[in-house]
Amino acid sequence: MKGDKINNFKELEKEQEKAYEENTNRIKSSIDGNLDAISHFTNIIDMYFSKILNYMFSIDDKKENKSDQNSDNKVS
Amino acid sequence: MINLLCPMLATDMTKKVTDEELVDLYLETQNVAYFNLIYKRFSGKVFGKCLSLLKSESDAEDATQDVMMKILLNLSKFSGRSRFSTWIYSITYNYCIDFIRKKKKDPSIYVDDFIENLDVQEEVDDRFLMEMNVKRLKVILEVIPIADKSILMMKYQDEMSIREIGGILEKSESAIKMKIKRAKQKFKKTFKEKYKDNEG
Numbered sequence: 001m002k003g004d005k006i007n008n009f010k011e012l013e014k015e016q017e018k019a020y021e022e023n024t025n026r027i028k029s030s031i032d033g034n035l036d037a038i039s040h041f042t043n044i045i046d047m048y049f050s051k052i053l054n055y056m057f058s059i060d061d062k063k064e065n066k067s068d069q070n071s072d073n074k075v076s
Numbered sequence: 077m078i079n080l081l082c083p084m085l086a087t088d089m090t091k092k093v094t095d096e097e098l099v100d101l102y103l104e105t106q107n108v109a110y111f112n113l114i115y116k117r118f119s120g121k122v123f124g125k126c127l128s129l130l131k132s133e134s135d136a137e138d139a140t141q142d143v144m145m146k147i148l149l150n151l152s153k154f155s156g157r158s159r160f161s162t163w164i165y166s167i168t169y170n171y172c173i174d175f176i177r178k179k180k181k182d183p184s185i186y187v188d189d190f191i192e193n194l195d196v197q198e199e200v201d202d203r204f205l206m207e208m209n210v211k212r213l214k215v216i217l218e219v220i221p222i223a224d225k226s227i228l229m230m231k232y233q234d235e236m237s238i239r240e241i242g243g244i245l246e247k248s249e250s251a252i253k254m255k256i257k258r259a260k261q262k263f264k265k266t267f268k269e270k271y272k273d274n275e276g
Binding site: 005007008010012013015018021023026027028030034 | 205210214228
């Protein structure tokens with residue numbers, strides 16, 4: 001094509017891409033594995049975090065109710 | 077709907093969608109198929125650069141994995157001020173430079189106090205490098221110092237501007253111009269030593 005310059009640095013890059021396809025496929029499998037692990041971990045956090053929060057709030061509520069009861073008893 | 081069709085469409089769109097558009101699509105939809113396309117476009121190039129600089133397949137694989145994960149996790153930080161390819165390659169080169177400095181214990185890479193006895197008057201034509209036979213190009217690049225190899229790769233393979241190269245190496249534009257000039261001279265000197273009077 002008119003104006004196209006030869007650039008064998010880019011040709012070398014294309015050759016390397018073809019030669020190392022197996023390596024990049026292997027790396028992709030590893031990345032996918034990591035992403036799956038992260039996804040499972042965040043799902044677990046999502047699943048249990050709200051339950052843990054609710055549990056902590058319920059403990060707090062019980063403590064407050066207990067102290068309210070104690071102060072009522074003292075007054076009466 | 078487009079998300080369901082995405083994998084098929086993405087394949088057809090491979091050649092039509094720009095890198096920057098792919099990034100926007102991924103950030104909007106969080107659909108991993110778009111990252112897979114980005115991976116397909118760039119992983120080979122990233123691996124090639126890592127292998128060229130680190131000279132070990134296993135190190136290059138580890139480096140490529142780290143670089144691609146870093147890209148995935150930081151896609152939202154891509155500002156669009158440079159080409160997406162430049163952003164990816166700058167992460168790649170910076171990773172490899174840090175790797176060489178730490179693990180290979182060569183803190184001298186890119187230090188300016190290397191003084192070589194080169195004729196600084198001689199200007200090497202870009203075409204001498206770019207039009208060289210690919211096999212010989214590969215051989216010469218394997219032999220010259222990593223600092224020179226990487227700067228020539230940034231300029232001729234990645235087509236980065238002087239300013240972009242300066243940003244990666246944290247050097248002034250005039251320093252980069254001088255480094256490129258010296259790298260080209262070393263390249264030519266190495267070529268002459270290896271191939272004597274045979275040209276190209």
